Amino acid sequence: MRARYGTFALGASALLLAGSLMAHGNVTPQPVDTSALPDITPNNDTWVTKNPYRADPKVYETAQKIGESAYGQNCARCHGLEAISGGIAPDLRYLDKGEDGDEWFINRYHHGSARDGKVYMPPEGEILGQKAGWAIRSWLDKVHQD
Helix, strand or coil: CHHHHHHHHHHHHHHHHHHHHHHCCCCCCCCCCCCCCCCCCCCCCCCCCCCCCCCCHHHHHHHHHHHHHHHHHHCHHHHCHHHCCCCCCCCHHHCCCCHHHHHHHHHHHHHCEEECCEEEECCCHHHHCHHHHHHHHHHHHHCCCC
């Protein structure tokens, strides 16, 4: 009986350690190639509050593909693979879909989130750019859960 509990404890410890290592890995933002996406009007530096790629189905599909890759490289360490959170950060599959969640998303993406001097999410906007943010948002619409 003791051997079973010992094996269980060892396995549980290994899982916790593995989760810690993955969650606290290299957090250097990875560049996102958004050259296949049209520029945002009036310009890429003027931040908009609604996803500009949603209006054109072909562009939206391209944005979703780019966004899936960008999310995996830059967001998954905290928000989870396939946007399924493991508890470190919010599960983004439940973010309001469409325009209802756009403004909240782009504000967090652009400015990050901090409380009481603790950074919960670093600002990614100036590093990765607005086009990458809207591509990620497009992909999150695709994996949305009710």
